[in-house]
Amino acid sequence: MAHRVDHEYDYLYKIVLIGDSGVGKSNILSRFTRNEFCLESKSTIGVEFATRTLQVEGKIVKAQIWDTAGQERYRAINSAYYRGAVGALLVYDITKRQTFDDVQRWLRELRDHASS
Template sequence: MSSSGRNLYGGLNQKIDYVFKVVLIGDSAVGKSQLLARFSRNEFSIDSKATIGVEFQTRTLVIDNKTVKSQIWDTAGQERYRAVTSAYYRGAVGAMLVYDITKRQTFDHVSRWLEELRGHADKNIVIILIGNKTDLGSLRAVSLEDAKEFAEREGLFFLETSALEALNVETAFLTVLTEIYRVISKKTLVANDEADAAGTSNLLSGKHIVLTGQGQTSVGGKYSCCMYS
C-alpha cells in the first residue's frame, strides 16, 4: 500500500532503517481517513465512507538520511468499535488526535480520546492535535485560541489542516515522524555512549531500532511543543 514517485519516498529495494507505527484517533467523520489518503496516496474522495474496523497505510520517506517506513493506522470513531482499542494502540510511538473545526462536539471529545490514548499507549508517545477542515472556515465552531490553549496545557503539537486542500497535511505527519525519529536517535546515542563506556560498543554496530506493532521499543524523553498554522 505504499506509494512512490516523490523524492521523499524510499526506493522499492531500499533498506528500511526504522518502522514507526502511528495511530489516528478522534470522532467519526472528522476526516481521519481523508488525512491518511492525502498523506499516503495524495488522494481525496468526496464520497468517502466511514471506516469499518481498522485499516492501515504505509509510506516510506527519508529523515536525516535514514529510511523511515511509517505505518499509519486508522480506525472507526464510533463507540461500537472500541473493542479493538488495546491491539490498536499496542506498539504505537505516535498519535494524531483529530477533530473537526466546524463541530464543537468533536473538540469537546478530545479530552476523552487523549485519556484513552494515554491509558493504552506508551506514556511518552508523540502526539499531535489536528483541527481538520479549515476549508470550511466560515462554519468554524472551534477557535484557534481554544485549540492552542488545550495543546499547550497537555504538551501536544498542534496544527490545523485541510485534507481537501492538502493544507498542512504533509507537515502534520512529518512533524510526528520527525519528532519520533529525534527521540529514538537520542536514545540510540545514549545507548551507544553507555556501551562505549562499558567497552561493548561492538555489540551495537549495524543494529537498528525497529518500532513495530509488537511494542519491543518504547519512546523515551519528555517534550512539549506546539505548532500553529
Template sequence: MAGSWAEDDYDYLFKLVLIGDSGVGKSNLLSRFTRNEFNLESKSTIGVEFATRSISVDGKVLKAQIWDTAGQERYRAITSAYYRGAVGALLVYDVTRHATFENVSRWLRELKDHTDPNIVVMLIGNKSDLRHLVAVPTEDGKAYAERESLYFMETSALEATNVDNAFAEVLTQIYRIVSKRAVEAGDDAASSSVPSKGERINVKDDASTQKKLGCCST
C-alpha cells in the same frame, strides 16, 4: 515521495495511530498522505485500516505504518490491539464541529491508558479549508495543545494543506527520541540498539524524552 523506495528499504518502522471522532477526516488524512488521494464521498471506516509511506530524515528512511479506526463507539472494543506498539498518534478534530473538539480530552485519556507515556502526539484541527464554518478558533486548539504538551497543526485533507507536514513532524520527533537515546547509550550500545528491519520502536520513559514536548509552532 511515496513509492521512492523499495518496500523493504527502510531504517526504522514506526507505528502511528489516527484517533478522533467519526467524520473528522481521519481516513482522508491517511489517503492524502499515503496515496495523495481525497474522496469527498468517503464512507465511515468499518473496523481498522492501515497504509504505509516512507519519508527521509537525516539520511535515514523512516517507514510509517499508519492505522486508522472507526470513531464510532461500537468499534471501541478493538482499542488495546489498535494501540499496541504505537509510538505516535494524530488526534484529529473537525474545526467546523465544536463537539469533536470537546471529545479530544476523552480520546487523549484513552490514548494514555493504552500507550507508552512518551508517545508523540499531535493535535490536528482538520477541514481548515472551511474557514467560513469554523467553530473552533485556531487559538483554542493551540492553547489546548500547549496545556497538554501536544504538538499542534491545522490541516485540510481536501486542499492537502499541512498533511505531509503533520505526519513528517510526528515521524521526525519519534526519530529524534530514538536516535538521541542511542547516542546517550554510547557508541557500542548505539550500534546494537538500531532495530532490525521490521522491529517496532517503543519510546520508553526516560528523562531525556520529557523535554521533547511542547507545542510545535511550525
C-alpha cells in the same frame, strides 16, 4: 554502489489516527500515503492502515499509519491498536464542536491503552 530493496528501511514508526467518526482521519491517511482525497469517503469499519516510506536526513523511514474507527461500537477493538504506537494524531472537525469536546476522552483512552 549500494542497492536498496523496497522493503528495507532504517526506522519503522507506528502512528495511530484517533478521533470521532466523520472528522477526516481516513482522508488524512489517504492524502499522506497515496496523495488522494475523496469528499465522498465512508466511515471506517474497525481499523485500516497504510504505509509510506520517506527519506529523512539520509535514513529510510517507514511510517505505518493506522486509521481507527471513531464510532463507539469499535472502541474496544481500536484500543488494541494503540499498543506499539510511537505517536498519535488526534483529529477533530473544527465545524463540529462536539468532536473538539471529545478530545479529552480520546486522550484518556490513548493514555489508558498505549504502550509506555
